Amino acid sequence: MPRHRRRTSSDFESESETEIGTMKCLSCREDYESRDSGTCKECYEEASETEEELKREIDDLKAKVAFLRFWAPLDHHHHQRFSPCFTDVVLVAAADESGKPAANPVPVPAHKAVLASRSPVFRAMLENEMEESLSGTIKISDVSYDALRNFVNYLYTAEACLDELMACDLLVLAEKYQVKHLKTYCEKFMVSKLNWENSLLNYAFAHQHNAKNLLDAAMSLILDNMDKLSKREEYMELVERDPRLVVEIYEAYLSRQVNTAAPKDSSTKA
Amino acid sequence: MPRHRRRTSSDFESESETEIGTMKCLSCREDYESRDSGTCKECYEEASETEEELKREIDDLKAKVAFLRFWAPLDHHHHQRFSPCFTDVVLVAAADESGKPAANPVPVPAHKAVLASRSPVFRAMLENEMEESLSGTIKISDVSYDALRNFVNYLYTAEACLDELMACDLLVLAEKYQVKHLKTYCEKFMVSKLNWENSLLNYAFAHQHNAKNLLDAAMSLILDNMDKLSKREEYMELVERDPRLVVEIYEAYLSRQVNTAAPKDSSTKA
Structure with a gap:
């Protein structure tokens, strides 16, 4: 295919440029042919403006978030501000890192106003x-000091440093104290870490804590691998521990088969 | 110009579609000719993805703002929450609506933690x-109850309902208590309301309160209308009240003339 193929101006004078074979893309500056064409100039310019506007909106929102974000009383970067920050309540983890009840729990200071504003449970x-x-002391059971500190920090900053274990711990707290924003945050993280290996555990966890997005994602992954399901160790354990959850998997599988079979031709997985 | 002009497939077989005169825009679905071409298909698809991503980011940020936003203690929509919201300080306007010292000022309740987090002046x-x-009482001088309430409300929500007068009042407070985010917010509003009629007043106001963006915008408007400047009443008043500000206008005018004259040919305004 010829690139930069141009006719001389004497050819087809009346149609001038309408039949030139290659055009220069205004975005990547490469030549392309009409079969690879995307948009007209007007739409390109409009889209560029829209993109600029969206970016400005993002900058504005980021500034707003930075303004509204609190320094958490236990934020390590601002330890110097620790003492006089007008906290009026402390939270105490009723279990230590290993899950045993803590002997001398370290209190996490906070503001009643912040807790009440972020969680309807705390508010009540x-x-x-x-x-x-x-x-002036709120005891939080079944949680490590680390998870509690991260939880409180999230209430002030809408940010947390997650790994898979911390995401589980925080999701449990978010569910218990009805902090929807944190629950969504943890679910997103856990969905991003989903794979066939951990799908059954995540499925059971999501079920237990009403994590709809995680549940759907895990279920979908399980249904895609039904042929391998019954061989997994976690499967046997789940049948033993909570057989209703296993029933739900089979029900979903059957329903998917019926649904995909009905409109199209039957193309079920073996 | 022919629209939908297609050659038969027998013409120029080897070049197939490369020389078809019109293409369909993937965005507006209209036909266009190569002279009106914008981007190639790949760039169009990439741009669409980018736009989707930016929109998702905006949704995420909006949810974050909603999460981090506090209900202000005096928010009218949430009056039922007024009493037990753990406030530990009140602010009092030292002037009533008319600017006179208030006899029985209505206190605006707040949290020390919020004030200290939003303003370095309050923090200190x-x-x-x-x-x-x-x-437990902070007196704010030269401010109406309404402006004070809006100011405190902004510290909790990053939002204010502005008119031109309120924008001035809040900008003064933002400057005094170093609440940068609010100052930017007011300046943006005031710049959007700038016109030739109010440019001199805004210029003087911006000067007094270090509002750089407003100052630049007002100055630019004034310089575009130098021929009408000396006839304005506000001009005479400014010469009387603060002649240095008038000198700065003339200095800027001269500097603009020199700058535009130097590189190009002299095309100065009469």
């Missing part, structure tokens, strides 16, 4: 002058 | 256990 607890509000 | 005031911290 604190506004109704329950024991926690009066004593 | 509160952390150093100055009078304000000990008494």
Whole structure:
């Protein structure tokens, strides 16, 4: 195919440029032929403007997030601000790193106003002058100090440094204290780490903690690998521990087969 | 210009589609000719993906803002939450709506932690256990109750309902308490309301409160209308009140003339 093929201006004078074979892309500056054409000039210019506008909006929103973000009382980068930051409550992890009840738990300082603003559970607890509000201490059971610190930090900053274990721990806390934004955040992370190896464990975990997005993603992965399912160790364990969850997998499998068979021709997996 | 002009397949077999005169834009679905071509297909698809990604990022950031946004203690929509929201300080406007010192000022409740987090001036005031911290009352001079309420509300929500007067009031407060985000917000609003009629007042105001963006925009508008400048009433007043500001206008005018004259040919305005 000829690149840069141009006719002389004497050819087909009346049609001038309309039949030139190659054009220069305004974005990548490469020549292309009409079969590879994308948009007209007007739409290209409009799209460029839209992109600029979206980027400006993103900058504005990022500035807003930075403004609204709190320094958490236990943020390591701002330890010098630790002492006088007007905290009026502490949270205490009722289990240490290994899961045993902590002997001398390190309290995580916080503000009632922040807790109440981020979690309806904390709000009810604190506004109704329950024991926690009066004593100024909120005990959080079944959680490590590390997870609790990360949880509180998230309430101030909307950010957390996750690995797969921390994502589980924080999702559990997010579910318990109804912090939707954190739950979505953890689910997204866990979905991104999903694979066939961990899909059954994630499926059971998602079921237990009403994590719909994670559940759907894990279920979909399981259904794509039904032929290998019953050989997995986690499968046997799940049949033993919670057979209803296994039933749900088979029900979903059957329903998928029926649905894909009905409209098209039957192309079911073996 | 022929639209939909297609050659029969027998013409120039070897070049097949490369010389077809019109193409269909993948964005607006209209036909166009090569002279109006924008991008190649690949760049179009890439740009569409980028746009989707930017929109997702915007959604994420908006959710983050919603999560981080506080309900302000005096937010009218959430009045039921007014009483038990753990405020530990009140702000008091030292002037009423008409600018006179208020006899019985209505206090605006707030949290020391929020004030300190949003404004380095409040932080210094509160952390150093100055009078304000000990008494739990911060007096704000030269401000109406309405402006103070809007100011505090902005510290919690990063939002304000502005008109031109309120934008001025909040900009002054933002400058005084070093709340950069609010200052930018007010400046943007005021720049959007700039016109020749209010440019001199805005210029003087921006000068007084170090509002660089507003100053530049107002100055630029003034320089575009130098021939009408000396006839304006505000001009005479400014010469009277602060002649140095007028000198700066003339200096900028001269500098613009020299700069535009030097590189190109002299095309100065009359």
